[in-house]
Amino acid sequence: MSYRWSRARREFETQLDLAMQELAPLYKFAHKHGGGSRLLAAYYVFAYSQLEVYIKSFVEDSLSALAASSPPFDKWPDLMLGYLLHKSEKLAADYRRYSVDEDEGAILGKVAQAARKIASWSTGVPGLTAADAADFLEKKKYPSPKNLPQLFKRLGVEKIWAVVGKAGKMNGELILTSLNDLRTGIAHEGKVPPGFSLVDFRDRLEQMRRFVAALDRGISSHFCSGTISRAVWNGAMS
CATH class of the missing domain: 1.20.120 (Four Helix Bundle (Hemerythrin (Met), subunit A))
Structure with missing residues (x-):
């Protein structure tokens, strides 16, 4: 086609x-x-x-x-996955706060949350959809x-x-x-x-x-x- x-x-x-x-x-x-x-x-x-x-x-x-x-997880464009994660987890705001207060515990919590979301995406549960x-x-x-x-x-x-x-x-x-x-x-x-x-x-x-x-x-x-x-x-x- x-x-x-x-x-x-x-x-x-x-x-x-x-x-x-x-x-x-x-x-x-x-x-x-x-x-x-x-x-x-x-x-x-x-x-x-x-x-x-x-x-x-x-x-x-x-x-x-x-x-x-x-498409399956491994077929999604890398940069699109990165943007979806960055946007949904509001990581930019968290890193700006970290640059001011250097609260490592807070930023590690957000990174861990993002990591768990990636893990759930890779299993297909829940289904990954475009924002x-x-x-x-x-x-x-x-x-x-x-x-x-x-x-x-x-x-x-x-x-x-x-x-x-x-x-x-x-x-x-x-x-x-x-x-x-x-x-x-x-x-x-x-x-x-x-x-x-x-x-x-x-x-x-x-x-x-x-x-x-x-x-x-x-x-x-x-x-x-x-x-x-x-x-x-x-x-x-x-």
């Missing part, structure tokens, strides 16, 4: 297509009256927001696929070059740029950095690039499409190479 577009990718493509259809008649009027670049900038910010929606939906569906597959998607997305769902590697490490993908690069034959980090810099300049600083044209706008949207396509295909291949069967993945994602 081969790769299929995810539901999130289809919706992303639909939203960009609708935006282009809506923009066409508006741009003619705006360009004629000197406001074409500003109109394109506004639509660019909208398009980038759809990239954020894609990331959120894709992560949610990926976790649903993992839950549906219910709520909001926990994985927390503070990382905005698609910036800094957030994306951290988000996908939580999902067990150690080198997201390598995954994207292999799937799309591109420098995904460089592309996302460029796309994000333009969005940040427009949305936070009110800077529209001089001469920002319809050709430029279409080129940027095409870069977004290529990036999403590579991420979608790359993560699919990553999980289906050992953690989840292709049939279960396709069923949950599409």
